[in-house]
Amino acid sequence: MAREFITEVENTWCTGCGNFGIMNAMKKAVGILEDRDIPKSRIFMTAGIGCHAKIFDYMSLSGLYSIHGRAMATAEGMKLGNPGLRIVAFCGDGDALGEGIAHMMHAAKRNSDITVVMHDNGVYALTTGQRGPTSPRGFKGPSTPEGNNEDPWKPLVLMLEAGATFAARGYSGNVEQLAEIVAAAVEHQGFSFVQVLQPSVTFTNYFEEYNEIVTTLEEGPLEFDEALRLARQEEPLPAGVFYRKEKEPYEVSINRGRNPVEDRMRREKRMKAIGDTLGG
Amino acid sequence: MSERDTFSFIVGGRAGAGVKKAGSVASNLFASMKRYVFQMDDYQSLIRGGHNFVATSTSLRPILSHYMRADLLVALDARSVRAHREDVREDAVLVYNSDEVEEGDLPDGVDAIGVAMKEAAKEYPNPELRLGLAGPTALAACIGLSRDDLAELIEREYKRDLEANQAFADAVYDAVSEKAGGRFELEEGDEERPMLTGNEAIALGACAAGLDVYFAYPMTPASTILHFLAKHGKKLGVTAMQPESEIAVANMAVGAAAVGARAMVGTSGGGFALMEEAFSLAGMAEVPFLGVLSSRPGPSTGVPTYTEQADLHFALHPGQGDIPRVVASPGTVEEAYILAAEMLALVWEFQAQGVLLTEKHLSESRVTAAIDLDSAAEVSPVMHEDGEYKRYVSAENGVSPLLFPPSEELINWTSYEHDESGFTTEEAGEIAAMHDKRNRKTEAMKERLKGMRAVNRHGDGGQVIFTYGSTTMSVLEALKARGLEATVVQPVYLKPFPVWELDEYSGANPIVVEQSSTGQFATLLRYELGVEPSKVITKYDGRPFEPDDLAAELEKAIG
Ligand SMILES: Cc1ncc(C[n+]2csc(CCOP(=O)(O)OP(=O)(O)O)c2C)c(N)n1
Ligand code: SF4
Ligand SMILES: [Mg+2]
Secondary structure (H helix, E strand, O other): OOOOOEOOOOOOOOOOOHHHHHHHHHHHHHHHHHHOOOOHHHEEEEEOOOOHHHHHHHEOOOEEEOOOOOHHHHHHHHHHHOOOOEEEEEEEHHHHHHHOHHHHHHHHHOOOOEEEEEEEOOEEOOOOOEEOOOOOOOOOEOOEOOOOOOOOOOHHHHHHHHOOOEEEEEEOOOHHHHHHHHHHHHHOOOOEEEEEEOOEOOOEOOHHHHHHHEEEOOOOOOOHHHHHHHHHOOOOEEEEEEEEOOOOOHHHHHOOOOOOOOOOOOHHHHHHHHHHHHHO | OOOOOEEEEEEEEEEOOOHHHHHHHHHHHHHHOOOEEEEEEEOOOOOOEEEEEEEEEEEOOOOOOOOOOEEEEEEOOHHHHHHHHHHEEEEEEEEEEOOOOOHHHOOOOOEEEEEOHHHHHHOOOOHHHHHHHHHHHHHHHHOOOOHHHHHHHHHHHOOOOHHHHHHHHHHHHHHHHHHHOOOOOOOOOOOOOOEEEHHHHHHHHHHHHOOOEEEEOOOOOOHHHHHHHHHHHHHHOOEEEOOOOHHHHHHHHHHHHHOOOOEEEEEOHHHHHHHHHHHHHHHHHOOOEEEEEEEOOOOOOOOOOOOOOOOHHHHHOOOOOOOOEEEEOOOOHHHHHHHHHHHHHHHHHHOOEEEEEEEHHHHOOEEEOOOOHHHOOOOOOOEOOOOOOOOOOOOOOOOOOEOOOOOOOOOEEEOOOEOOOOOEOOOHHHHHHHHHHHHHHHHHHHHHHHOOOOEEEEOOOOOEEEOOOOHHHHHHHHHHHHOOOOEEEEEOEEEOOOHHHOHHHOOOOOEEEEOOOOOHHHHHHHHHHOOOOOEEEEOOOOOOOOHHHHHHHHHHHHO
C-alpha cells in the first residue's frame, strides 16, 4: 500500500520551526536515495526525545522512537543487528551532545555505519528553553536567567576529532542542499554526522542571522586539517560536506562479514558447534 | 581417604603465581578420573599480590559445592598457610613453600611437607608464575600418579616452557612422594564429563536458543560471558561486542532486537543500575530483552570478586513504570544452560524482558556438568503474516505479532505511550488500553509458566527449606554432607512468582537460606506466599556457604 510520506499525526511544531525544513529535506533525500537503489524499506530510523524527535511520528519511515540521549546507541544496535539496513538517527543538540555525548564520540570512533542528523537549535526546546551544549555564552533561559556562563561546543570539531568519516553541516533554511547532504550521509558507508542549523522560532530565532552568515561550501569535502580549520570558524558558517573518508565500517569486522539476522546458523549446526566447544 | 565421600584440594598463593591455573588443572585431573568435581575460585580484585586460592572438591557422586576442609593443602606462600591453617582435615597433608613459610606457622597434627619451591623455580624464567605448578604436582604425588602420567599431564596443561616445567615439577614430585606418595586413594568414576562454569553455561544456553548478538561492558563476575562469546563467537555464529558503557550496551540491545536480532546483555549490579532506563524503554516498546545480572556483594563497588544475593529486589523491579517481566535464577550450572535458553525463548515469545539473576558463586564456579544440550528451548516469535501492519495491535494475550525491516509496511516501535500503530498518544482511553494490553502479557506468561517447571523440589521429607539461586547448591550439598532429610523448595522463576506451585506452603514456617544481610528472599516469600519463616539463615561476608558449616546451622535449626 503506497503511503504518503507525511503521516496523519497532528503536527505540533511551532509555525516556522526549522524542524519543518529538516523533514522536507528528509523526504527529498529518501527520493534521491531511491534513485540510487537504496529503497525506503531499507531505511530504518530512530530518534531521541525533544522537539526534533517528533519527526519520528510525522514521517512514514519505520524505526524505533528511542529515549533522550540514546538514539545513537539504538542506531548502532540496529546496524549491528542487520547491516543490510541504512540507519538514520535524528537527535537534538541536547540529546546528542548532552545526555548522549559518549555514544556520539564512540560511534564516530568506531566508525559505526549510521547517520546522525543533529537538529542544532542551541537549546533544550521541548523542556521550555534551557541552555544546551551549543548555546552561546550569555544565553538566557529558565535555568540560566543571568545568562549562560559556559562556552558552546563546536559539534563538527568534536566529531572530526572523534573519527567521523563523514562530517557535514546543513541549514534547515536551505532544504535542497540539506536533502543532498543527508542523502550523501546515508549513502556513505561509515559514521556520518550532519549538523543542521535549526532555528527554534520560539527560543532561538536565528533565521535572520543565519541567512546572513551561512554560506555554501562549494569545494567540499576537504582534507582533514582544512575541514577542522573550517569547522572551528565562527563566521561565516559554511554549509556543505566538510569531510569524507573511505574506511571499513565497524559492523563489517565485528560481525566478521556476516549479517546476524540473515545468516543465522541453523539449529543443528549451532548445536554441533556447542558440542564441539564443550568437548574442547 | 576418610569415610567421607569427598576429597578436597586447596591451592593458595599470591595473584600472579598461577593459582587459578593450578586449581583448574587439579579439577581437570579429577574430571579425567571420571569423577564429579566442584571448583570454587577465591580471588581478589587485583592483578599482582594479595591472597588467592582455589578450593576444588571431588566425589564419585554428583557434588554441588567445594569443601573448605582440605585433604591436601598446597601453600605457595606464607599467607596461604596462615589463611587456611584451620581449614585442614585431621589426616591432611600440607605441602608448603619452605622458602617463605616459618615452621612456627604450621598447624599441628597435619603431615607438613616443606619444599623449597622458590629455590627450585629460581633457575627458570618466570619463577613466580611457575610456583603454581607445585599444586597439581603435589596432588599427583599424593594420589599416586606415576612420574610418566605426571609428565603427560604437564605436557597437556603447561605447554609453554615445557622442559623447565618438567624439571621444576620433578623436584616437587620427589620431595612430596618421599613422604606422602600415594597417600590418598582416589577411585576412578564412571564417566568423563566436560567441565564448565556457570557463565559458560549461560552463554551456551543462549546460543542454543538462537542468540545472535551479545553486548556487555566488563564487570566481574559477568565478564567471562563476554570473554567466552568473544572467543567462541565465530564458531557459534554470535557477535560479541563491548560498547562504551552499560547504557550503550542496553540501548544497543534494544536497537538490535528491533531489527530482529536476538540480543542478550550481561553485567553486575553497578552496570545493571545503568541499564534501568533501557529496561523501561524495552518495557514500553515491547522489545524482547534478556539481561544477565550476576551479583557480587554491594552496595556500590562493593566487593568485586565475591558473592552475594542482595540484588534480588533490584532484579525484580528495574526501570520506571509497570512492566511485564520474567525473572529467574538457576540453581546449578546445568540449570543455567537450560534457563538461559528458556528465557531467551520466553522474552521473544512474549516480547517481554527477562532478568537471569545469578551470583558470582554460580557464574564462576567450575563443575563437571552433564547437560542434555538438545533439551534447550528455541526462540520462535509470533510473526506478522500479511496485510496492514500495526506494531501494537490489540491481542487477547497482549502479544502483537512482530515484523522486521526491510518491509513495505510501517513498523513503529516507541518509548512514548502509543496507539496500536505505534504513534504517540496522550488520549486517556488509549493510555489505559495499552497498559491493559501489556498487563495481559503478564497473565499470559503465568499461564505459560504453569505448563513448565517453575519450581524445583529436592528431597521429600520433614523440614521444608526454601532457597534459590546458587545457594541451592550449598543447601543440597550440606544436607548430603550430614545425611540430613529435608524438602528443599527452590523457586527457579521469581517473577511471575509461581504461587500456583507453592499453595501448599502458605502459612508454613520454613527455614529460609540465602546470601543477603536483610533476608530479601524471605521478604519475597512473606509477600508472595504469606509464609513466616521459622529461621532465616543468611551469610553476607562475600563467601559462599561452606557445606559442613551450613549443615551444622541447618541441624540446629531443624532441631
Ligand atoms: C533521561 C531524561 N532526562 C530528561 C528528559 C527531559 N527532556 C526531554 S527533551 C529534553 C531536551 C531536549 O533538547 P534537545 O535534545 O536539544 O531537543 P529539542 O527539544 O531542542 O529539539 C529533555 C532534557 C528526558 N526525556 N529524559
Ligand atoms: S519550540 Fe522551537 S524547536 Fe520546538 S517546535 Fe517550537 S520552534 Fe520548533
Ligand atoms: Mg535542541
